[in-house]
Amino acid sequence: MTELAIAKNIAKLENRIRIASQNCGRDPAGITLLAVSKTKPAAAVREAAAAGVREFGENYLQEALEKMEALADLELTWHFIGPLQSNKTRPVAERFDWVHSVDRLKTARRLSEQRPDTLPPLNLCLQVNISGEESKAGLRLAELPALATEVAALPRVTLRGLMAIPAPSDDPATQREPFARLREALTALQVTIPELDTLSMGMSGDLEAAIAEGATLVRIGTDIFGPR
Numbered sequence: 160m161t162e163l164a165i166a167k168n169i170a171k172l173e174n175r176i177r178i179a180s181q182n183c184g185r186d187p188a189g190i191t192l193l194a195v196s197k198t199k200p201a202a203a204v205r206e207a208a209a210a211g212v213r214e215f216g217e218n219y220l221q222e223a224l225e226k227m228e229a230l231a232d233l234e235l236t237w238h239f240i241g242p243l244q245s246n247k248t249r250p251v252a253e254r255f256d257w258v259h260s261v262d263r264l265k266t267a268r269r270l271s272e273q274r275p276d277t278l279p280p281l282n283l284c285l286q287v288n289i290s291g292e293e294s295k296a297g298l299r300l301a302e303l304p305a306l307a308t309e310v311a312a313l314p315r316v317t318l319r320g321l322m323a324i325p326a327p328s329d330d331p332a333t334q335r336e337p338f339a340r341l342r343e344a345l346t347a348l349q350v351t352i353p354e355l356d357t358l359s360m361g362m363s364g365d366l367e368a369a370i371a372e373g374a375t376l377v378r379i380g381t382d383i384f385g386p387r
């Protein structure tokens with residue numbers, strides 16, 4: 160991807176987000192664009208940052224740490240969105256601002272214990288296996304209330320909301336169903352944890368459906384940086 164292509168893609172995407180918001184009567188300012196830069200070089204992140212993007216998502220720890228090093232002169236917010244093994248939490252607790260892929264208490268506890276006192280609490284989302292796929296990461300909806308209560312009580316993390324990666328579909332109505340279930344799950348949790356404010360849902364192929372169902376943060380890779 161050339162410099163120009165990335166800036167152009169971001170402009171197009173901001174337009175898509177604006178139109179999708181208007182179509183459901185939402186303020187586009189309530190939707191954060193998270194640029195997913197996994198497998199893409201630091202130079203591509205730099206181009207996206209030059210075009211005004213501040214939030215970046217990474218899936219692979221080593222790769223992310225190298226990019227952070229190369230981009231230390233920029234003020235960026237880093238989100239860990241990939242599978243997280245509980246024995247790899249320390250660098251995530253020390254270097255990231257958000258983790259979207261928490262699906263067990265052990266991981267959340269370690270992130271809380273390992274979050275340096277010099278930094279603000281680490282923002283967490285619980286990842287829900289919203290389509291109920293056998294092989295997928297994430298917890299089941301039935302497990303969510305108990306885990307959310309325990310994670311919300313940890314001292315050095317702030318539970319912000321929920322994340323999901325539904326089974327892909329080309330049909331807008333089919334795309335909306337799992338996003339609606341995630342929104343309903345967040346609404347139910349807000350009764351006891353009113354601070355929850357984040358629905359991390361929607362990728363390049365389904366961001367309109369996610370916004371229609373209340374996404375507050377969309378995670379976009381391909382439509383910014385090109386195919387992986």
Ligand SMILES: *Cc1c(COP(=O)(O)O)cnc(C)c1O
Nearest residue numbers: 195240362363378379380381382
């Ligand atoms: C790769 C990835 C994305 C971005 O997907 P695109 O389809 O390329 O926009 C979003 N969320 C997660 C968790 C990912 O791993």
